[in-house]
Amino acid sequence: MSNKEENTKAKSDRKRGRLSRKEQKARKKQREESEKQSSDTASNEALNNNFIQRTIPSEEELETTYVPTPIPSFQDMSAKHTKSLGKWFPKAVVLKSSVHYTNAEILKLAKETPPEQLPTASILLFYQYVTEPLWPQSKVDLLMAFLVQIAEHRPNLGGRIRVAREGLNVTLSAIDDQHSTAVETLRHFCRDLKRFDSKVFSQTDFKFIDHVQADRHFKDLKLFPVQELVFYGFPKSKEDQDPAPLEKTGVHLPPADFHKMLEQDSSSTVVIDVRNHYEAALGRFDGQQAEAPTAGAEYIDPKMRKSTDFAKWLNKKETQEKLQDKNVMLFCTGGVRCERASAYLRNTVTNVKGVFQLQGGVEKYLQEFPTGGYFRGKNFVFDKREACGAGDRDGDGGVLGHSNSSTTETKCCLCEKPWDRYLGKKKCSMCGVPVLMCDKCMSSKSKKDDNLLLRCPLCVEEGVTVRAEDVEWTNNGMDSILPDATSNKAAPSVLKWGGGHAAIKKDKRRFQKVQCRFGAECARKDCFFMHPKERIKL
Template identity: 50%
Template sequence: MTDDTEVKRKRRLSKKERKALKKQRTNNNNAQKVSITATKPEADEEAAIDYLKNYEAIEVPTKVSSEINNKKGGNNTANEDLEGGSTGKTLGKWFPNALLVKSSISFTNTGQLLVNGKVDGIDESKTKNPRASLVLFYQYTEKTKKWNPERVKILMSYLSIIAKKRNLGGRIRVAQEGVNATLSAVDMPTKDGASAAETLRYVAQDLKNFDPVFEETDFKFIDDLSPDRHFKELRVIPVEELVFYGIREEDAACQEGGVHLKAKEYHEMLKEENAVVIDVRNHYEAVIGRFDGQEKVDDPKKKLEHKGAEYIDPKMRKSTDFTQWLSKDETKEKLKDKKVLMFCTGGIRCERASAFLKKEMGDEVDGVYQLQGGIERYLKAFPDGGFWRGKNFVFDKREAVSAEDKDGDGGVVKKKKGKKDNKKDDDLPAKCCVCEKKWDRYVGKKKCFTCGVPVLMCSICMSKKPDKTKGMEIKVRCPLCIEENITVPCSEVEFTDNGVKNKKNQDEQDASAGKAAQSVLKWGGGHAKKKKLQRKAQRRICQFGTECVRKDCMFYHPERQGEKSTSS
């Protein structure tokens, strides 16, 4: 070829140049997208800032010190990112108005410091034995003084400002009826940085300054945790109901629930014979820990006989199953004329459930009571575990907590040094879903093949990946699906919103095709996978064009657009 006709080849970019180009494209794309915080009216944020100005806020540094920044070559990007806080990322179509605030400081489970998501070579003296803290709380407003939508927006903005200021992580659900939250903080590695414990106490005061209703809140602080227990981001999620039961408020107002008992009062009532104790949590939580120690006799010479309140597991996949369980005749017969004790992880699920039970059976039972502060408060009051057996499944990075281990199981699978197996928990129904050996760790995010709830799978079986192996998926089922002989994958069944109920009645289902679960632990139900494939196919033009004879073809047919509009 001559020089005139020769095509110039493009120079291959170096790895560093490719990364820079990718970052530039990402930034451009994010700039074009509508930011979730930008959609909020400016007035909301201004109103939220006004609350912060009304009192003398204790200053808690939220950005990395200049000393750390200088170690990174004087690049100011990290500090500028901290000022912004929001990632511009949405939480899907179910939560389009949620706020997401990145935490600037976090730690890996090996103790490495992450500054804006990157490992930083900070001096060891500044990260010597850093600790994290958690605070769990919920608060309902008064029945006649619900927050209006504008107030909810202001509260969300207020919380996002606090998150940036205090360097928080976790999840907050906000509704007109109140707040449900799990928040985390970690010791700041700067010279004048606040400790994690101090930071969360400041947050409690921030909320009390926003609304006096938080003066009544039971803030459950858990301090001196491993630094990797801190969340890397905070999600502020607006919802219609803090815990979704599918119950109208006029049928069960949270303010009309059972009598709240402190841990020691609850413990004493568990000893009573004419009582039942209802586990308001999901079955996958109950299999690794429960209140049934009061039914056991400690003396090995005696036979095991019923002592104290009878433990009842409603065997629910999700909260919406509670009403269906309570409507059964056998349930009502078991509760009749008994003192009904209820408990859950932190107390919030008992609020609506106890109110509904009182409305349905108030005259038929000898009182309805609930554990104030949930299992978290009970284990603090009884360091030896009391009548609790096993582990308390939690919705934070601790994973599951026992009386003797507040740091929890979270992280990699490894046996903790000096930890002895608790023999009194040997008969708990916690076992691997594949090999059926004793196992009580929810790791690897393994889900039931037929209903989507978390399943227990041991490390040996996990390495074989049965959920990815054709023909082996049916082994990966929860105890409820095995007990009910559920065999149809949840991905093949359509459910109502929030996976509450199977749209196809069980009587109408083809018996030869197997039995499907009545509810699934999944937003929108199991048919989401099919809809995703349809949306993907509709973006591609059908290769057969006008010759395609399938009327239900999922691929795009430009010539059929007119037919759809006229038929509709």
């Protein structure tokens, strides 16, 4: 097949993959039902493919199979895309993957296919900051258009990409299909990017996780244009300078050096978890303190609900006293959250001895320390693996019944039985962070009520008793105003995530009975409030 034919074929595959909303819903329901049936009896052991010897193609082989994705030109964009771009940007773009397997589907396939012929998925994780000068907005628009083109050209891609003038943050997956393997597709994606900006992407640390279970592939690819790759909301300095300039980051330590440094005494060294508390709860770097609390670097969890809590925590007097004259080590899942965090720390707290950060995050560390090293528990991830213990390439994702034993002591938020999976998008009623709810509680009818009160461990610890919806949030959920002066305590910050649509619907219902103050002249199409029947078209 010629390149062109291959392109058109791929494009039509993706088109064919598109279903109407109704069809999608019907299929989803069907899938969920069949999943439920199979989850109790089927075991993911059938998919264990660790015994199969698989190889990764060499650079030369990858080069011969590489079919470049054409990069759109600025002229192309202004000529034919203007309209559709206007609709797309700066909004998110969603592209359906040509192939997607649910856990039930792949288990069924495993029964009739020899294991070495089963499709597998691969995962690619990386971030890349563009240091001065930033990409101009026109280049970001071009990159968005290029990413759309890549997804059409390589329809077996899925995942999430955050695109900003300051760079990219990428969680991608690919799946074997009739045109290309997952392994190849992800490498070819990297080649595409290097052609787009060779200077920027030649420095990138691409992390591949190959040959994972096919249901770990995302069913779609989402592109999000954003202002910042990680939103910290750091307070601006008086001179309006960048509060966390990237040239001020800490020293990047490869996993082996980070490991060694964890062995330093707790009187000289601390290790700060810059992830949120609900992630830290599943696993963390505290193995160095297992034998004696003073034996290694002191693990510190700032107990954040979201990244914007970091500055508040760091600016506390106790925190700064704790860090004084210490070597401060930072870590996160893949490394991206440490970049601005370490820069802000060095800019704000001047009396620390040194600032160090784990290059490639826990993800890379666990690749180099397959028995876990000083990391105990599971690494919470943002792809379909959900969370991975040491040496567990596929992670927990997939069916409900499956969970590998964990070494942390997490519990179901209702019945308190040991449980370590965030399933069903359950959220804390007070602050919105994900909460752990066990399979039994989740299927119990009496606990299906939407208004059921769920509290996360932080809200329990801090004695928070006010529901998030009863609090007025300002500053993007970073600050709260209590409706009246009661003795009840509200969460210091609130997280809005997945299932946000339900919350929007709820608000809609609430406000639909209230007259909009702009009446017929209201220009907001999505305005919640009540309007006269005839709205003036603007």
